[in-house]
Amino acid sequence: MYKLHCFAQSGNSFKVAFLLRALGQAYEPVFVDFMNGASRDPAWREATNEMGEAPILEDGTRRITQSGAILSYLADKHGAYGGTTPEEKLEVLRWILFDNHKFTSYFASYRFSKSFGPVAPDPAVMAWLKGRLEVAYDIVNKHLAKTPFMVGNAPTIADFSLSGYAFYPEEENGLDLLNRYPHVAAWVARMQALPGWVAPYDLMPGDRILPKW
Ligand SMILES: N[C@@H](CCC(=O)N[C@@H](CS)C(=O)NCC(=O)O)C(=O)O
CATH class of the missing domain: 1.20.1050.10 (Glutathione S-transferase Yfyf (Class Pi); Chain A, domain 2)
Structure with missing residues (x-):
């Protein structure tokens, strides 16, 4: 099963979570504690994403970052949403x-x-x-x-x-x-209205934070 490193406020992660759902693909969310600095930790960068960003998709031993690259990978792999010509x-x-x-x-x-x-x-x-x-x-x-x-x-x-x-x-x-x-x-x-759409705060892990400023 796919693993998607993501957090509730991350629209870049939502792009991938929404596509996975539209494709009918199960995935396990992995919470990135972004608001508490997890992605700035050198150990996290070393182990998870040298670019220091969410989302990250794990497909078996393969790890892909950059939502655009992940979307492209999933569209190719599942033969949908990639454009027809x-x-x-x-x-x-x-x-x-x-x-x-x-x-x-x-x-x-x-x-x-x-x-x-x-x-x-x-x-x-x-x-x-x-x-x-x-x-x-x-x-x-x-x-x-x-x-x-x-x-x-x-x-x-x-x-x-x-x-x-x-x-x-x-x-x-x-x-x-x-x-x-x-x-x-x-x-x-x-x-x-597409199949699989769910509001981001109902889909990805992490507490909702009310606007601060
Ligand atoms: N172009 C990247 C942008 C990813 C991105 O900026 N993610 C945010 C969270 S939504 C992040 O992790 N930012 C960390 C930072 O900018 O230091 C993508 O589409 O995946």
Whole structure:
């Protein structure tokens, strides 16, 4: 059985947990005590992930990190959600790279600083992150005005990647994004209707933390 190292607040882990469920694949969650510094421990990095990040997927003796690589591995292995033609597969890769660099990255940094950071967020940093994430949301919103899913007419791992953080409570970011980006909101609802979807805080281990700042 797969093992997924993850924690409740981790949208990057949710991308993989949701895909495993959509594929009907059982897995054992392994709690990463991220909020108490587990992934900064040199011993954890040595044994689990030199990059110091969740998620990590274990498939027997194989260990894979980076949600995009894990999604791609699972789509190939189970023959689903990977795109159906070489052109689609390339588009899937293109959007996963955009997600990792911009869409998830700026949003996750903003949300973490606003809700879970150890110190009050710096307003100048938050304003910069907000500007960057809004540009990324605008790009995805425009794209989704033309297509029901990111690549073609059916969900792919690009959708699992980009939507990973969209199912967390709005109060954790306070940006009212789903009202401001209606095509993103409609797509999030389509993803939520897929088999296996469960809210992140009901799916992954670790206590829920109310927004701090
Ligand atoms: N690109 C990576 C990002 C993973 C990532 O940033 N994970 C967070 C938790 S959601 C983390 O472990 N961050 C640790 C850090 O940035 O130091 C992926 O998609 O797996």
